[in-house]
Amino acid sequence: MTFRWAGRSVLVTGATGLLGSWLANELHRQGANVVTLMRDVVPHSNFFMLGLDKKISVARGELESYHEVERALNEYEVEAVFHAGAQTIVGTANRSPLATFEANVRGTWNLLEACRHSKMVRRVVVASSDKAYGESKKLPYTEDMPLEGRHPYDVSKSCADLISTAYYRTYGMPVTITRCGNIYGGGDLNFNRLVPGTIKSALAGEQPVIRSDGQYVRDYFYVLDAVEAYVALAEKMDDRALWGEAFNFGTEEKFTVLEIVKKLLALTKPSLKPQILNEASGEIREQYLSAKKAHKVLGWKAKYPLQKGLKETVAWYKNYLRGRKERAS
Numbered sequence: 001m002t003f004r005w006a007g008r009s010v011l012v013t014g015a016t017g018l019l020g021s022w023l024a025n026e027l028h029r030q031g032a033n034v035v036t037l038m039r040d041v042v043p044h045s046n047f048f049m050l051g052l053d054k055k056i057s058v059a060r061g062e063l064e065s066y067h068e069v070e071r072a073l074n075e076y077e078v079e080a081v082f083h084a085g086a087q088t089i090v091g092t093a094n095r096s097p098l099a100t101f102e103a104n105v106r107g108t109w110n111l112l113e114a115c116r117h118s119k120m121v122r123r124v125v126v127a128s129s130d131k132a133y134g135e136s137k138k139l140p141y142t143e144d145m146p147l148e149g150r151h152p153y154d155v156s157k158s159c160a161d162l163i164s165t166a167y168y169r170t171y172g173m174p175v176t177i178t179r180c181g182n183i184y185g186g187g188d189l190n191f192n193r194l195v196p197g198t199i200k201s202a203l204a205g206e207q208p209v210i211r212s213d214g215q216y217v218r219d220y221f222y223v224l225d226a227v228e229a230y231v232a233l234a235e236k237m238d239d240r241a242l243w244g245e246a247f248n249f250g251t252e253e254k255f256t257v258l259e260i261v262k263k264l265l266a267l268t269k270p271s272l273k274p275q276i277l278n279e280a281s282g283e284i285r286e287q288y289l290s291a292k293k294a295h296k297v298l299g300w301k302a303k304y305p306l307q308k309g310l311k312e313t314v315a316w317y318k319n320y321l322r323g324r325k326e327r328a329s
Contacts, residue, residue, distance in 0.1 A: 003235040006031030009120075011078040013037055013063060013085030013111065015056070018188040019127070020084040021046040022227050027082075028055045030231075035076040037061050037069065037085070044324070046187030063107030070114040073121065081124040082230060083111050086156075089190055090131075093153035094282045104156035105163070112167045112175070123237040124175045125230055128161040128246065129154075130219075130287050132179060140290040143179070143246045151282045161246065168244030176233055177246035181289055185223030185309065186316025195220075195310075198261050199317045202268035212280035214258030219250045219288040222309030225302045232300050247294045251302045254288040263307070267314045 010027050014020035015036035024047075028034050034056040047053065057076060061068025063085050072078070086104045087093060093100040108126065115121045133141045134148035149158035167173045184195040191197045194210075201208040229249040236242060261274045294300045304312075 003238065004031070007033065008080060009033045009035065009076055009078050010080045010082065011035050011037070011072060011076070012082045015052065016040070016042050016045045016047040017084065017088065018046065018185060018223055019183055019226055020082075021050060021052065021187055022185070022223050023082055023084060023230055024052055024056055025050045026227050026231060028052070033057070033076075035059055035072060035078065037063065037072050042189070045189060049187070049320070063110055064102050066110040066114060069110050070117070073114050073118050077120055078118070079120050079122050080234060081111070081115060081121060082234065083108065083124065083126045086127065089192065090151070090153045090283060091192060093156065094151065097152035100152055100156050105159045108160040109163050112164065112173065116167065116171055116173055122174055123234050124173065125234050126160065126164040126175060126177050128164070128177050128179045129157040130179055130181050130248070130250075130289050131284070132157040132161045133287070134158065135284045139286060140252070140288045141179070141248060142290045143248055143293050154284070165244060165246075172243075174237055174240075174243050176237060176242055176244070178230060178233065179246055179248045179289065180226055180229070181219035181221045181250040181287070183221050183223050183226050185313050186320070187223070194257060194260060195264065195313060196317065198264045198274075199268060199314055200321065202265055202272055203318065203321055205269060205272075207272055208261055208265070208274045210257055210261060210274050210276045212257055212283070213278040214256060214261070214274070214276050216257050216280070216283065217254050217286040217288060218257070219252065219254050220260060220306060220309070221250045221302070222304040222312075225249075225251070225304050225309075228303070229294070229300055232298055236298060242297070247298065248289040248291050249294055249300070249302075250289040250291050251304075251306065252289070252291055253306060255306070263310055264314065267310060
């Protein structure tokens, strides 16, 4: 029997963010009654560009407050949860680790504890990250490798990941965990990140800045592929064998920062050359994932090659920045 989202009440945390906004939009498109927990109103975010303020329900509150999370679950009779809410910026985490731990660690145990006490929640998908693995001499990462984050953001994701597993192992909760590479796509307004920052600089005719030496290696995962991965995993959670399991999702391709910047410049302003600062610290030099488990167990595979994803992303930012300029004039 094919799983259907139509008519189901679904909580998406982090719906003003990159992944959460596209995920909430897709679930709404499939007929789900989507609710999100919102702390801050971000007027220019993808949440409003997609019209989600008119499509889904908004419960005011924050993940750091257990009672606000519990209220949202109960009042909206939530039966499925996608936990994508987090403080996701590595530099911010290094500058302000306490706020990051509050959001990413306390926020996760609050959500899981509220789900544990709910009589209606039947499936919970928790967003971890490839950063949860920490630095490893053995690559690509596979799901059986230990979680050994060492810097604040990485540690916060290792902790959230382990807490999620604990809730399954101790209480038998229907929890699964996703670990993705660097998610990119239209809607990411954190312009200190590589992809949106490079595009914004290039479209303004300015030299893009690379904080590192340009040789850091990552896999880059288009946001619409990520949405499909999350939805596919949740749909298969009627199978209890998946509960407590973690899945890597990605394209299984790896690129240096400099390679990504050059590809983006080729799509925007080929005459520009990046400025390499070589100032990055507190970040892992090489990270990339094996998604073989997702291929085998879920029958899932990424659909967007890098070039296609980058083209769609550039088109989104061209439209977005043009609209901002027109509204300002």
